[in-house]
Amino acid sequence: MKAKSDALRAQGRKPGEKKAAANGSGRLPHAERRAQILATSTEFFAENGLTGQTRRLAEACGISQRLLYRFFPTKEDLLAEVYREEILGAFKADWFVALQDRSQPVEVRLERFYVDYLDTTLTRKWLRLFLYASLSDSSMAPDYIASIVTQLLDVIMREVAQELDVALPDDPDATREMAWTLHGAISHYAIRRHIYKASWRVPEDQVVTMSVRMFLGGFRDMVDSHGGARD
Protein backbone atom coordinates (compact mmCIF):
# COMPACT_ATOMS: atom_id res chain seq x y z
CA MET A 1 0.00 0.00 0.00
CA LYS A 2 2.50 2.57 1.21
CA ALA A 3 5.16 1.06 -1.01
CA LYS A 4 3.03 1.55 -4.08
CA SER A 5 2.35 5.12 -3.23
CA ASP A 6 6.01 5.79 -2.75
CA ALA A 7 6.86 4.13 -6.02
CA LEU A 8 4.50 6.43 -7.86
CA ARG A 9 5.82 9.44 -6.05
CA ALA A 10 9.41 8.46 -6.74
CA GLN A 11 9.00 8.74 -10.50
CA GLY A 12 9.50 12.48 -10.46
CA ARG A 13 6.41 13.11 -12.58
CA LYS A 14 5.31 16.63 -13.29
CA PRO A 15 1.61 17.49 -13.21
CA GLY A 16 -0.12 16.87 -16.49
CA GLU A 17 2.08 14.09 -17.82
CA LYS A 18 2.87 11.77 -15.03
CA LYS A 19 2.42 8.27 -16.19
CA ALA A 20 4.79 7.43 -19.00
CA ALA A 21 2.18 5.09 -20.47
CA ALA A 22 1.45 4.88 -24.17
CA ASN A 23 -1.63 7.03 -24.41
CA GLY A 24 -3.38 7.99 -21.26
CA SER A 25 -1.60 11.14 -20.23
CA GLY A 26 -2.78 10.82 -16.66
CA ARG A 27 -5.80 12.50 -15.15
CA LEU A 28 -7.95 14.21 -17.71
CA PRO A 29 -11.23 16.05 -17.28
CA HIS A 30 -14.32 14.11 -18.13
CA ALA A 31 -14.90 15.37 -21.67
CA GLU A 32 -11.31 14.94 -22.77
CA ARG A 33 -10.96 11.48 -21.37
CA ARG A 34 -14.17 10.47 -23.01
CA ALA A 35 -13.01 11.84 -26.34
CA GLN A 36 -9.71 10.04 -26.02
CA ILE A 37 -11.44 6.77 -25.23
CA LEU A 38 -13.70 7.15 -28.23
CA ALA A 39 -10.81 7.92 -30.54
CA THR A 40 -8.77 4.99 -29.29
CA SER A 41 -11.80 2.72 -29.40
CA THR A 42 -12.35 3.54 -33.03
CA GLU A 43 -8.85 2.45 -33.93
CA PHE A 44 -9.04 -0.51 -31.63
CA PHE A 45 -12.33 -1.96 -32.84
CA ALA A 46 -11.46 -1.21 -36.46
CA GLU A 47 -8.36 -3.34 -36.09
CA ASN A 48 -9.55 -6.02 -33.70
CA GLY A 49 -13.20 -6.34 -34.61
CA LEU A 50 -16.21 -5.63 -32.47
CA THR A 51 -15.36 -8.64 -30.30
CA GLY A 52 -12.13 -7.00 -29.14
CA GLN A 53 -11.83 -7.20 -25.36
CA THR A 54 -12.34 -4.29 -23.05
CA ARG A 55 -9.15 -5.14 -21.18
CA ARG A 56 -7.00 -4.73 -24.26
CA LEU A 57 -8.89 -1.62 -25.21
CA ALA A 58 -8.20 -0.12 -21.80
CA GLU A 59 -4.57 -1.02 -22.23
CA ALA A 60 -4.53 0.74 -25.59
CA CYS A 61 -6.07 3.77 -23.91
CA GLY A 62 -3.47 3.65 -21.18
CA ILE A 63 -6.10 3.41 -18.47
CA SER A 64 -7.55 0.74 -16.27
CA GLN A 65 -10.36 -1.42 -17.61
CA ARG A 66 -12.64 -0.25 -14.85
CA LEU A 67 -12.43 3.33 -15.98
CA LEU A 68 -14.11 2.51 -19.28
CA TYR A 69 -17.25 1.75 -17.36
CA ARG A 70 -17.31 5.20 -15.82
CA PHE A 71 -17.96 6.61 -19.29
CA PHE A 72 -19.99 3.90 -20.99
CA PRO A 73 -22.38 1.70 -19.04
CA THR A 74 -21.71 -1.28 -21.29
CA LYS A 75 -19.53 -2.33 -24.16
CA GLU A 76 -22.55 -2.24 -26.42
CA ASP A 77 -23.08 1.41 -25.60
CA LEU A 78 -19.46 2.19 -26.36
CA LEU A 79 -19.73 0.43 -29.69
CA ALA A 80 -22.92 2.25 -30.55
CA GLU A 81 -21.28 5.57 -29.77
CA VAL A 82 -18.22 4.73 -31.87
CA TYR A 83 -20.51 3.80 -34.71
CA ARG A 84 -22.48 7.01 -34.45
CA GLU A 85 -19.44 9.22 -34.32
CA GLU A 86 -17.17 7.55 -36.79
CA ILE A 87 -19.42 5.80 -39.26
CA LEU A 88 -22.34 8.16 -39.56
CA GLY A 89 -20.19 11.27 -39.27
CA ALA A 90 -18.08 10.56 -42.33
CA PHE A 91 -20.30 12.12 -44.95
CA LYS A 92 -19.99 15.70 -46.12
CA ALA A 93 -23.04 17.73 -46.98
CA ASP A 94 -21.24 19.88 -49.53
CA TRP A 95 -20.64 16.90 -51.78
CA PHE A 96 -24.19 17.39 -52.94
CA VAL A 97 -23.46 21.00 -53.78
CA ALA A 98 -20.19 20.35 -55.58
CA LEU A 99 -21.61 17.49 -57.61
CA GLN A 100 -24.30 19.76 -58.97
CA ASP A 101 -22.06 22.69 -59.80
CA ARG A 102 -22.62 22.77 -63.54
CA SER A 103 -19.91 25.34 -64.09
CA GLN A 104 -17.56 22.36 -64.04
CA PRO A 105 -17.60 19.41 -66.45
CA VAL A 106 -19.16 16.37 -64.83
CA GLU A 107 -15.95 14.44 -65.35
CA VAL A 108 -14.07 16.89 -63.16
CA ARG A 109 -16.81 16.90 -60.58
CA LEU A 110 -16.83 13.12 -60.38
CA GLU A 111 -13.06 12.85 -60.11
CA ARG A 112 -12.87 15.43 -57.36
CA PHE A 113 -15.74 13.89 -55.50
CA TYR A 114 -14.34 10.38 -55.53
CA VAL A 115 -10.84 11.45 -54.57
CA ASP A 116 -12.37 13.22 -51.60
CA TYR A 117 -14.72 10.36 -50.87
CA LEU A 118 -11.81 7.94 -50.75
CA ASP A 119 -9.90 10.16 -48.35
CA THR A 120 -12.82 11.05 -46.13
CA THR A 121 -15.12 8.05 -46.00
CA LEU A 122 -13.50 5.01 -47.51
CA THR A 123 -10.61 5.04 -45.07
CA ARG A 124 -9.18 1.98 -43.43
CA LYS A 125 -10.82 2.85 -40.14
CA TRP A 126 -14.22 3.51 -41.63
CA LEU A 127 -14.27 0.53 -43.94
CA ARG A 128 -13.18 -1.98 -41.36
CA LEU A 129 -15.66 -0.73 -38.79
CA PHE A 130 -18.43 -0.66 -41.32
CA LEU A 131 -17.71 -4.19 -42.52
CA TYR A 132 -17.43 -5.56 -39.01
CA ALA A 133 -20.74 -3.94 -38.16
CA SER A 134 -22.39 -5.14 -41.34
CA LEU A 135 -21.19 -8.70 -40.87
CA SER A 136 -22.38 -8.96 -37.30
CA ASP A 137 -26.03 -8.80 -38.17
CA SER A 138 -26.52 -6.27 -35.38
CA SER A 139 -27.37 -3.85 -38.15
CA MET A 140 -26.54 -0.64 -36.32
CA ALA A 141 -28.88 1.46 -38.41
CA PRO A 142 -27.35 1.13 -41.84
CA ASP A 143 -30.49 2.69 -43.27
CA TYR A 144 -29.19 6.17 -42.68
CA ILE A 145 -26.09 5.45 -44.73
CA ALA A 146 -28.09 3.69 -47.42
CA SER A 147 -30.25 6.74 -47.71
CA ILE A 148 -27.32 9.13 -48.11
CA VAL A 149 -25.63 6.94 -50.69
CA THR A 150 -28.86 6.57 -52.61
CA GLN A 151 -29.14 10.33 -52.81
CA LEU A 152 -25.56 10.58 -54.01
CA LEU A 153 -26.22 8.03 -56.71
CA ASP A 154 -29.32 9.84 -57.85
CA VAL A 155 -27.48 13.14 -58.11
CA ILE A 156 -24.64 11.54 -60.05
CA MET A 157 -26.99 9.92 -62.52
CA ARG A 158 -28.94 13.10 -63.02
CA GLU A 159 -25.85 15.20 -63.62
CA VAL A 160 -24.21 12.78 -66.02
CA ALA A 161 -27.43 12.22 -67.96
CA GLN A 162 -27.87 15.96 -68.26
CA GLU A 163 -24.38 16.62 -69.57
CA LEU A 164 -24.42 13.68 -71.97
CA ASP A 165 -27.99 14.40 -72.97
CA VAL A 166 -29.17 10.89 -72.26
CA ALA A 167 -32.65 9.99 -71.04
CA LEU A 168 -32.64 7.87 -67.89
CA PRO A 169 -34.88 4.84 -67.43
CA ASP A 170 -38.10 5.21 -65.49
CA ASP A 171 -37.11 2.60 -62.97
CA PRO A 172 -35.20 4.39 -60.20
CA ASP A 173 -33.77 1.10 -58.89
CA ALA A 174 -32.28 0.27 -62.25
CA THR A 175 -30.94 3.79 -62.56
CA ARG A 176 -29.24 3.59 -59.19
CA GLU A 177 -27.81 0.22 -60.06
CA MET A 178 -26.10 1.91 -62.99
CA ALA A 179 -24.51 4.46 -60.72
CA TRP A 180 -23.36 1.57 -58.58
CA THR A 181 -21.14 0.33 -61.39
CA LEU A 182 -19.00 3.40 -60.72
CA HIS A 183 -19.60 3.74 -57.01
CA GLY A 184 -19.07 0.03 -56.45
CA ALA A 185 -15.87 -0.04 -58.45
CA ILE A 186 -14.43 2.75 -56.31
CA SER A 187 -15.71 1.21 -53.09
CA HIS A 188 -14.28 -2.16 -53.97
CA TYR A 189 -10.97 -0.54 -54.77
CA ALA A 190 -10.95 0.81 -51.23
CA ILE A 191 -11.84 -2.62 -49.87
CA ARG A 192 -8.98 -4.15 -51.78
CA ARG A 193 -6.58 -1.63 -50.35
CA HIS A 194 -7.73 -1.62 -46.77
CA ILE A 195 -9.20 -5.06 -46.21
CA TYR A 196 -7.43 -7.33 -48.64
CA LYS A 197 -4.24 -5.29 -48.32
CA ALA A 198 -3.57 -5.16 -52.02
CA SER A 199 -3.78 -2.71 -54.91
CA TRP A 200 -1.27 -0.20 -53.69
CA ARG A 201 0.75 -0.13 -56.92
CA VAL A 202 -1.39 2.26 -58.95
CA PRO A 203 -1.86 5.73 -57.45
CA GLU A 204 -5.26 6.52 -56.12
CA ASP A 205 -6.12 9.42 -58.38
CA GLN A 206 -5.20 7.38 -61.42
CA VAL A 207 -7.66 4.71 -60.38
CA VAL A 208 -10.34 7.34 -59.95
CA THR A 209 -9.59 8.78 -63.36
CA MET A 210 -9.81 5.38 -64.98
CA SER A 211 -13.10 4.51 -63.30
CA VAL A 212 -14.72 7.81 -64.14
CA ARG A 213 -13.54 7.63 -67.75
CA MET A 214 -14.97 4.20 -68.18
CA PHE A 215 -18.22 5.20 -66.56
CA LEU A 216 -18.69 8.22 -68.77
CA GLY A 217 -17.50 6.41 -71.88
CA GLY A 218 -19.87 3.51 -71.37
CA PHE A 219 -22.74 5.51 -69.96
CA ARG A 220 -24.79 5.75 -73.12
CA ASP A 221 -24.35 2.07 -74.02
CA MET A 222 -25.34 1.07 -70.53
CA VAL A 223 -28.47 3.18 -70.44
CA ASP A 224 -29.51 2.18 -73.92
CA SER A 225 -29.11 -1.50 -73.13
CA HIS A 226 -31.51 -1.29 -70.26
CA GLY A 227 -34.87 -1.74 -71.89
CA GLY A 228 -34.31 -0.58 -75.39
CA ALA A 229 -34.56 3.08 -76.29
CA ARG A 230 -37.02 5.18 -74.35
CA ASP A 231 -37.75 8.36 -76.21
Place this chain on the structure above:
Amino acid sequence: MKAKSDALRAQGRKPGEKKAAANGSGRLPHAERRAQILATSTEFFAENGLTGQTRRLAEACGISQRLLYRFFPTKEDLLAEVYREEILGAFKADWFVALQDRSQPVEVRLERFYVDYLDTTLTRKWLRLFLYASLSDSSMAPDYIASIVTQLLDVIMREVAQELDVALPDDPDATREMAWTLHGAISHYAIRRHIYKASWRVPEDQVVTMSVRMFLGGFRDMVDSHGGARD
Protein backbone atom coordinates in the same frame (compact mmCIF):
# COMPACT_ATOMS: atom_id res chain seq x y z
CA MET B 1 -29.40 -45.29 -18.78
CA LYS B 2 -31.61 -48.13 -19.86
CA ALA B 3 -34.43 -45.64 -20.45
CA LYS B 4 -32.35 -43.69 -22.96
CA SER B 5 -31.46 -46.78 -24.88
CA ASP B 6 -35.07 -47.87 -24.98
CA ALA B 7 -36.16 -44.46 -26.14
CA LEU B 8 -33.78 -44.59 -29.06
CA ARG B 9 -34.83 -48.09 -29.91
CA ALA B 10 -38.48 -47.19 -29.73
CA GLN B 11 -38.22 -44.65 -32.53
CA GLY B 12 -38.31 -47.32 -35.20
CA ARG B 13 -35.20 -45.93 -36.84
CA LYS B 14 -33.62 -47.71 -39.74
CA PRO B 15 -29.85 -47.93 -39.89
CA GLY B 16 -28.36 -44.74 -41.24
CA GLU B 17 -31.01 -42.27 -40.11
CA LYS B 18 -31.86 -42.82 -36.54
CA LYS B 19 -31.79 -39.65 -34.54
CA ALA B 20 -34.44 -37.23 -35.68
CA ALA B 21 -32.29 -34.31 -34.54
CA ALA B 22 -31.75 -31.23 -36.68
CA ASN B 23 -28.65 -32.34 -38.48
CA GLY B 24 -26.65 -35.11 -36.89
CA SER B 25 -28.34 -38.24 -38.11
CA GLY B 26 -26.86 -40.32 -35.34
CA ARG B 27 -23.75 -42.42 -35.65
CA LEU B 28 -21.92 -41.91 -38.91
CA PRO B 29 -18.67 -43.40 -40.18
CA HIS B 30 -15.64 -41.24 -39.80
CA ALA B 31 -15.51 -39.74 -43.27
CA GLU B 32 -19.17 -38.86 -43.44
CA ARG B 33 -19.27 -37.27 -40.03
CA ARG B 34 -16.20 -35.26 -40.88
CA ALA B 35 -17.78 -34.06 -44.10
CA GLN B 36 -20.96 -33.12 -42.30
CA ILE B 37 -19.04 -31.18 -39.68
CA LEU B 38 -17.15 -29.32 -42.37
CA ALA B 39 -20.32 -28.44 -44.25
CA THR B 40 -22.08 -27.25 -41.12
CA SER B 41 -18.99 -25.36 -39.98
CA THR B 42 -18.91 -23.46 -43.24
CA GLU B 43 -22.43 -22.23 -42.77
CA PHE B 44 -21.88 -21.60 -39.10
CA PHE B 45 -18.69 -19.57 -39.35
CA ALA B 46 -20.00 -17.71 -42.38
CA GLU B 47 -22.94 -16.53 -40.33
CA ASN B 48 -21.39 -16.14 -36.90
CA GLY B 49 -17.85 -15.12 -37.76
CA LEU B 50 -14.63 -16.94 -37.03
CA THR B 51 -15.14 -16.24 -33.33
CA GLY B 52 -18.27 -18.39 -33.23
CA GLN B 53 -18.15 -20.81 -30.32
CA THR B 54 -17.50 -24.49 -30.67
CA ARG B 55 -20.43 -25.28 -28.40
CA ARG B 56 -22.91 -23.61 -30.67
CA LEU B 57 -21.26 -25.16 -33.68
CA ALA B 58 -21.62 -28.60 -32.15
CA GLU B 59 -25.24 -27.81 -31.46
CA ALA B 60 -25.73 -26.82 -35.09
CA CYS B 61 -24.12 -30.10 -36.11
CA GLY B 62 -26.40 -32.02 -33.77
CA ILE B 63 -23.48 -33.55 -31.92
CA SER B 64 -21.68 -32.98 -28.67
CA GLN B 65 -18.97 -30.38 -28.47
CA ARG B 66 -16.45 -32.99 -27.49
CA LEU B 67 -16.89 -34.86 -30.73
CA LEU B 68 -15.55 -31.95 -32.75
CA TYR B 69 -12.18 -32.54 -31.17
CA ARG B 70 -12.11 -36.11 -32.40
CA PHE B 71 -11.87 -34.78 -35.94
CA PHE B 72 -9.96 -31.54 -35.57
CA PRO B 73 -7.28 -31.12 -32.92
CA THR B 74 -8.09 -27.44 -32.48
CA LYS B 75 -10.53 -24.82 -33.61
CA GLU B 76 -7.79 -23.21 -35.64
CA ASP B 77 -7.32 -26.43 -37.59
CA LEU B 78 -11.02 -26.67 -38.26
CA LEU B 79 -11.08 -23.08 -39.52
CA ALA B 80 -8.08 -23.69 -41.73
CA GLU B 81 -9.76 -26.74 -43.22
CA VAL B 82 -12.98 -24.86 -43.85
CA TYR B 83 -11.00 -22.14 -45.54
CA ARG B 84 -9.14 -24.57 -47.75
CA GLU B 85 -12.25 -26.42 -48.81
CA GLU B 86 -14.73 -23.63 -49.23
CA ILE B 87 -12.71 -20.56 -50.08
CA LEU B 88 -9.95 -21.94 -52.24
CA GLY B 89 -12.19 -24.52 -53.89
CA ALA B 90 -14.62 -22.04 -55.37
CA PHE B 91 -12.79 -21.31 -58.60
CA LYS B 92 -13.39 -23.15 -61.84
CA ALA B 93 -10.54 -23.91 -64.19
CA ASP B 94 -12.73 -23.85 -67.28
CA TRP B 95 -13.45 -20.17 -66.83
CA PHE B 96 -10.08 -19.57 -68.42
CA VAL B 97 -11.10 -21.68 -71.37
CA ALA B 98 -14.52 -20.13 -71.86
CA LEU B 99 -13.20 -16.60 -71.55
CA GLN B 100 -10.80 -17.22 -74.41
CA ASP B 101 -13.25 -18.90 -76.73
CA ARG B 102 -13.13 -16.41 -79.56
CA SER B 103 -15.99 -18.05 -81.40
CA GLN B 104 -18.18 -16.01 -79.07
CA PRO B 105 -18.28 -12.22 -78.80
CA VAL B 106 -16.41 -11.01 -75.78
CA GLU B 107 -19.58 -9.39 -74.46
CA VAL B 108 -21.30 -12.76 -74.32
CA ARG B 109 -18.27 -14.38 -72.75
CA LEU B 110 -18.07 -11.75 -70.06
CA GLU B 111 -21.75 -11.91 -69.25
CA ARG B 112 -21.74 -15.68 -68.98
CA PHE B 113 -18.61 -15.67 -66.91
CA TYR B 114 -19.85 -13.13 -64.40
CA VAL B 115 -23.26 -14.74 -64.01
CA ASP B 116 -21.48 -17.98 -63.25
CA TYR B 117 -18.92 -16.27 -61.04
CA LEU B 118 -21.69 -14.70 -58.97
CA ASP B 119 -23.40 -18.05 -58.53
CA THR B 120 -20.29 -20.08 -57.85
CA THR B 121 -17.87 -17.86 -55.99
CA LEU B 122 -19.52 -14.66 -54.86
CA THR B 123 -22.11 -16.48 -52.77
CA ARG B 124 -23.21 -15.42 -49.33
CA LYS B 125 -21.24 -18.23 -47.74
CA TRP B 126 -18.05 -17.54 -49.65
CA LEU B 127 -18.14 -13.77 -49.31
CA ARG B 128 -18.82 -13.73 -45.60
CA LEU B 129 -16.10 -16.27 -44.86
CA PHE B 130 -13.65 -14.48 -47.07
CA LEU B 131 -14.36 -11.11 -45.46
CA TYR B 132 -14.17 -12.49 -41.94
CA ALA B 133 -10.87 -14.11 -42.80
CA SER B 134 -9.54 -11.01 -44.49
CA LEU B 135 -10.51 -8.77 -41.61
CA SER B 136 -8.92 -10.94 -38.96
CA ASP B 137 -5.39 -10.33 -40.12
CA SER B 138 -4.74 -14.07 -39.87
CA SER B 139 -4.21 -13.90 -43.62
CA MET B 140 -5.05 -17.52 -44.40
CA ALA B 141 -3.07 -17.55 -47.61
CA PRO B 142 -4.96 -15.06 -49.72
CA ASP B 143 -2.06 -15.05 -52.16
CA TYR B 144 -3.43 -18.05 -53.95
CA ILE B 145 -6.71 -16.28 -54.59
CA ALA B 146 -4.98 -13.08 -55.58
CA SER B 147 -3.00 -15.03 -58.12
CA ILE B 148 -6.06 -16.63 -59.68
CA VAL B 149 -7.95 -13.36 -59.87
CA THR B 150 -4.94 -11.65 -61.40
CA GLN B 151 -4.85 -14.26 -64.13
CA LEU B 152 -8.56 -13.79 -64.74
CA LEU B 153 -8.12 -10.04 -65.05
CA ASP B 154 -5.24 -10.47 -67.48
CA VAL B 155 -7.24 -12.81 -69.68
CA ILE B 156 -10.22 -10.45 -69.67
CA MET B 157 -8.12 -7.47 -70.63
CA ARG B 158 -6.36 -9.37 -73.38
CA GLU B 159 -9.59 -10.65 -74.88
CA VAL B 160 -11.39 -7.32 -74.79
CA ALA B 161 -8.41 -5.45 -76.20
CA GLN B 162 -8.17 -7.95 -78.99
CA GLU B 163 -11.79 -7.73 -79.99
CA LEU B 164 -11.92 -3.93 -79.74
CA ASP B 165 -8.51 -3.65 -81.39
CA VAL B 166 -7.11 -1.49 -78.61
CA ALA B 167 -3.47 -1.49 -77.53
CA LEU B 168 -3.02 -2.08 -73.81
CA PRO B 169 -0.60 -0.07 -71.67
CA ASP B 170 2.80 -1.51 -70.90
CA ASP B 171 2.22 -1.34 -67.17
CA PRO B 172 0.56 -4.61 -66.14
CA ASP B 173 -0.55 -3.16 -62.81
CA ALA B 174 -2.39 -0.33 -64.51
CA THR B 175 -3.92 -2.77 -66.97
CA ARG B 176 -5.20 -4.98 -64.18
CA GLU B 177 -6.57 -1.99 -62.36
CA MET B 178 -8.68 -1.32 -65.44
CA ALA B 179 -10.11 -4.80 -65.34
CA TRP B 180 -10.86 -4.19 -61.67
CA THR B 181 -13.33 -1.49 -62.64
CA LEU B 182 -15.53 -4.28 -63.97
CA HIS B 183 -14.51 -7.02 -61.57
CA GLY B 184 -14.79 -4.70 -58.61
CA ALA B 185 -18.21 -3.44 -59.62
CA ILE B 186 -19.50 -7.01 -59.79
CA SER B 187 -17.79 -7.99 -56.56
CA HIS B 188 -19.16 -4.99 -54.76
CA TYR B 189 -22.61 -5.79 -56.04
CA ALA B 190 -22.30 -9.18 -54.39
CA ILE B 191 -21.09 -7.56 -51.18
CA ARG B 192 -24.10 -5.26 -51.21
CA ARG B 193 -26.41 -8.19 -51.59
CA HIS B 194 -24.87 -10.58 -49.12
CA ILE B 195 -23.18 -8.36 -46.55
CA TYR B 196 -25.13 -5.13 -46.59
CA LYS B 197 -28.35 -6.99 -47.38
CA ALA B 198 -29.42 -4.61 -50.08
CA SER B 199 -29.65 -4.45 -53.85
CA TRP B 200 -32.14 -7.23 -54.37
CA ARG B 201 -34.52 -5.21 -56.53
CA VAL B 202 -32.75 -5.47 -59.87
CA PRO B 203 -32.27 -9.02 -61.17
CA GLU B 204 -28.75 -10.32 -61.15
CA ASP B 205 -28.30 -10.87 -64.86
CA GLN B 206 -29.48 -7.37 -65.57
CA VAL B 207 -26.79 -5.99 -63.29
CA VAL B 208 -24.21 -8.09 -65.06
CA THR B 209 -25.41 -6.88 -68.44
CA MET B 210 -25.21 -3.27 -67.34
CA SER B 211 -21.74 -3.61 -65.91
CA VAL B 212 -20.37 -5.40 -68.95
CA ARG B 213 -21.95 -2.88 -71.31
CA MET B 214 -20.43 0.00 -69.46
CA PHE B 215 -17.05 -1.67 -69.34
CA LEU B 216 -16.98 -2.37 -73.05
CA GLY B 217 -18.44 0.98 -73.94
CA GLY B 218 -15.91 2.90 -71.89
CA PHE B 219 -12.98 0.61 -72.55
CA ARG B 220 -11.33 2.68 -75.25
CA ASP B 221 -11.69 5.95 -73.37
CA MET B 222 -10.27 4.38 -70.27
CA VAL B 223 -7.24 2.90 -71.99
CA ASP B 224 -6.57 6.05 -73.97
CA SER B 225 -6.72 8.18 -70.87
CA HIS B 226 -4.00 6.21 -69.21
CA GLY B 227 -0.86 7.78 -70.46
CA GLY B 228 -1.85 9.16 -73.77
CA ALA B 229 -1.78 7.07 -76.90
CA ARG B 230 0.80 4.34 -77.14
CA ASP B 231 1.68 3.11 -80.62
Place this chain on the structure above:
DNA sequence: CTGGTAAGTCGTCAATTGACGACAACATAT
Protein backbone atom coordinates in the same frame (compact mmCIF):
# COMPACT_ATOMS: atom_id res chain seq x y z
C1' DC C 1 -23.42 -63.90 -27.63
C1' DT C 2 -19.26 -62.08 -27.02
C1' DG C 3 -15.38 -59.35 -27.29
C1' DG C 4 -13.21 -55.56 -29.54
C1' DT C 5 -13.21 -51.18 -31.66
C1' DA C 6 -14.92 -46.99 -33.25
C1' DA C 7 -18.56 -43.34 -32.37
C1' DG C 8 -20.34 -40.51 -29.15
C1' DT C 9 -21.34 -38.06 -24.47
C1' DC C 10 -20.60 -36.13 -19.65
C1' DG C 11 -18.43 -33.44 -16.67
C1' DT C 12 -14.69 -30.58 -15.71
C1' DC C 13 -10.50 -27.53 -15.84
C1' DA C 14 -8.09 -23.31 -16.70
C1' DA C 15 -8.14 -19.12 -19.04
C1' DT C 16 -10.93 -15.25 -20.68
C1' DT C 17 -14.16 -11.73 -20.37
C1' DG C 18 -17.90 -8.23 -19.20
C1' DA C 19 -19.14 -5.97 -15.27
C1' DC C 20 -18.82 -3.78 -10.76
C1' DG C 21 -18.08 -2.68 -5.48
C1' DA C 22 -14.74 -0.73 -2.64
C1' DC C 23 -11.00 1.96 -2.11
C1' DA C 24 -6.98 5.32 -3.16
C1' DA C 25 -5.01 9.63 -5.38
C1' DC C 26 -5.64 14.12 -6.82
C1' DA C 27 -7.38 18.89 -7.44
C1' DT C 28 -9.63 22.88 -5.74
C1' DA C 29 -12.30 26.10 -3.02
C1' DT C 30 -12.68 27.71 1.48
Place this chain on the structure above:
DNA sequence: ATATGTTGTCGTCAATTGACGACTTACCAG
Protein backbone atom coordinates in the same frame (compact mmCIF):
# COMPACT_ATOMS: atom_id res chain seq x y z
C1' DA D 1 -4.69 22.48 5.87
C1' DT D 2 -9.38 20.29 5.39
C1' DA D 3 -13.48 19.12 3.20
C1' DT D 4 -15.40 17.45 -1.07
C1' DG D 5 -16.20 15.63 -5.32
C1' DT D 6 -13.92 13.72 -9.30
C1' DT D 7 -10.47 10.70 -11.49
C1' DG D 8 -8.54 6.52 -11.31
C1' DT D 9 -7.16 1.53 -9.74
C1' DC D 10 -7.45 -3.14 -7.46
C1' DG D 11 -9.48 -7.19 -6.93
C1' DT D 12 -13.24 -10.10 -7.72
C1' DC D 13 -17.57 -12.39 -9.42
C1' DA D 14 -20.24 -14.99 -12.67
C1' DA D 15 -20.64 -16.49 -17.20
C1' DT D 16 -18.15 -18.09 -21.35
C1' DT D 17 -15.11 -20.77 -23.87
C1' DG D 18 -11.39 -23.94 -25.80
C1' DA D 19 -9.82 -28.21 -24.62
C1' DC D 20 -9.69 -32.88 -22.82
C1' DG D 21 -9.88 -37.32 -19.61
C1' DA D 22 -12.97 -40.83 -18.51
C1' DC D 23 -16.81 -43.09 -19.57
C1' DT D 24 -20.86 -45.13 -22.32
C1' DT D 25 -23.16 -46.85 -26.47
C1' DA D 26 -23.58 -48.86 -30.92
C1' DC D 27 -21.84 -51.82 -34.58
C1' DC D 28 -19.66 -55.99 -36.40
C1' DA D 29 -16.70 -60.21 -36.93
C1' DG D 30 -16.23 -64.75 -35.21
